[in-house]
Amino acid sequence: MSKPKEYSAMTKDKLMLYTLIALIAITVVSAILWYPVTPTNLMTGETSLNLGLTVILCALISVGVAVGIDALFYKLVSDSPLNLMSAAVFGLIVTLSYSLGLPSMNTEIGLPVVAPGAFIYVALISLVGMVLFKKLMGRKLVNPAAAAKMLVLLPLFNAVFIAVDHLKTGMLGVPALAGPIGAGILPVGGNGLASFSSYLQGCYANPALMSSPPDVTYLMIVEKFHGWVGGASSIAVIVAGIALFIVARRFIKWRITLAYFASIAIMSVLMSVAFADTDMTTRLLFEVFIGSSIFLGFFMATDPATTPITYTGQLIFGVGLGVLTVLIQTGMNFFGGSILALIIMNLTVSKLDQIGKLKPRTEKKEPKLPKAKQFPAEKxxxxxxxxxxxxxxxxxxxLSPILIKQALDKQDFDTLAKLHADYCTGCGHCTFICPARLDLRKSVLTAKGMLRQE
Ligand code: SF4
Ligand code: SF4
Structure with missing residues (x-):
């Protein structure tokens, strides 16, 4: 038997497993919360499947489609890796970033916010995301779940993203964010400053408690009954998200989340000042805790493959995402604007990767490493x-071992020289920590040897 090898305990599969557990916890909370709701379409009087069961079935469908496609590609395409855990995480994110809704919101004809329409759309989004954005795209440029959702629901843009029936000019008369909003309990649909919190009550409150005065703080933080499945309870997302960050802090880009929410909060206050809101907290609570912000901030904005690799790049990414989210939501009345903001910011990643790289140095400084664990070589x-x-x-x-490896793979000697591969002393820390178990030490030392020969 070959000698066991020592690495840090974290592997890519383990990271995916922890993420999956956090996502399952959020799914279960949303399903339990929404279980008492059976949507009725106010236009047709038809009832559909219980909302809690709809969440569970959507989750099973999206995970099933994603895992099935991953296995199919593995069988049919010679160099396609089998990544079932990553596929399951993707599938669950599709469901948790999908909007399901209360009956009173289901006014737009054909709006797939309840079963069975929702089943078809989560299956389609999972299919398009897996095939187009995860399998066929060599290097993932955009978040696959966000891009697939935008693409599949594009024909329903006015109904789903802008939700024209929600606007002041539409059936629901929701006050625009590009104007003063307040906290009173005036009826929805008026021009009064106070009607935005009434809208939040009508949109998000537990249907059984609809007549109570609005408690926007409770709604936005504890339980919402409409919108992104993953955002039904902000507090559940925060607890699951922070637990994941603690367990995998070296590998998850939590700085993006921090910068994102800080910039959303600052932008929200600036908008309140600009539009002379009578109550700043209503806008703030809405912008920070709307399902699309809270879920995306913890579980989509940190997707390692489509976000910057340096700390400075991550902070800029988070700030840009927060600023764009508020601008899109305010200017376009696009209440899930974070999804478009995410795709735009994903496209800046190659530039942001250039910012904040550490300066290579010849002198040696020992880093603090996580505990070592032995793994049988064959595993x-x-x-x-x-x-x-x-x-x-x-x-x-x-040094930047991964960038050196990429330059070596491309035989790009100019970049290898710029990255100072020749400073490597072969300590092996990079190989030790890598959750993808890449032999970076070997690559960097090979690059060093090549530079010497040059
Ligand atoms: S082996 Fe890796 S961590 Fe060690 S000096 Fe070389 S590049 Fe840096
Ligand atoms: S090569 Fe570096 S960036 Fe890539 S997975 Fe390994 S440690 Fe992370």
Whole structure:
């Protein structure tokens, strides 16, 4: 039997498993919360499937489609890796970023916010996301769940994203965010400053408690009954998200989440001042805790493959995402604007990767490493780089092992020289920490040898 190898305990599969557990916890909370609701279409009087069961079935469908396609590609395409855990995470994100709704919101004909329409759409989004954005796109440029949702629901843009029946000019008369909003209990549909909180009450409150005065703080933080499945309870997302960040802090880009919510809060206050709101907290609570912000901020904005690799890049990414989210929501009346903002920011990642790289140095500085764990050599499975950036943070010479490996694969000697591969002293920390189990040390030392020959 070959000698066991020592690595940090975290592997890509383990990271995916922890993420999956956090997502399952959120799904269960949403399903339990929504279980007492059976939507009725106010236009037709038809009832559909209980909302809690709809959540569970949507989750099973999206995960089933994603895992099935992953397995199919593995069988049919020679170099397609089998990544069932990652596929399951993707499938669940599709369901948790999908909007399901209360009866009173189901006014737009054909709006797929309840069963069975919702089943068809989550299946389609999972299919398009897996095939187009996860399998066929060599390097993932945009978040697959966000891009697939935008693409599949594009024909329903006015009904789903802008929701024209929600606007002041539409059936529901929702006050525009590009104007003063307040906290009173005036009837929805008037021009009064106070009607936005009434809208939030009508849209998100427990149908059994609809007549109570609005408690917007409770609604936005504890339980909403409309919108992104994953955002039904902000507090559940925060608890699951923070638990995941603590367990995998070296590998998850939590700085993006922090910068995102800080910039959303600041932008919201600025908008309140600009539009002379009578009550700043209503807008603030809405912008920070709307399902699309809270779920996306914790579980989509941190997708390692489509976000910057450096800390500075991550902070800029988070700020840009927050600013764009508020601008899109305010200017376009696009209440889930974070999804469009995410796709736009994903496209800036190659530029942001250039910002904040540590300066390579010849002198050695030992980093603090996580505890070592032994793995039997035959159980060490190599994956594709997941762009967590951990290898860059443990190099005692501040090198960027993953960038050196990529330049080596392309035989790009100019970049290898710029990245100072020749400073490597072969300590192996980069290989030790890599959750994808890439032999970075070997790549960097090969690059060093090539540079010497040059
Ligand atoms: S093996 Fe080389 S590149 Fe990797 S951490 Fe050590 S010095 Fe840095
Ligand atoms: S090569 Fe570096 S960035 Fe890629 S997965 Fe390994 S540690 Fe993370």
């Amino acid at each position: 060490v499975k190599e994956y594709q780089c997941m762009r967590c950036g951990a290898c860059m943070r443990v190099c005692c010479h501040n």
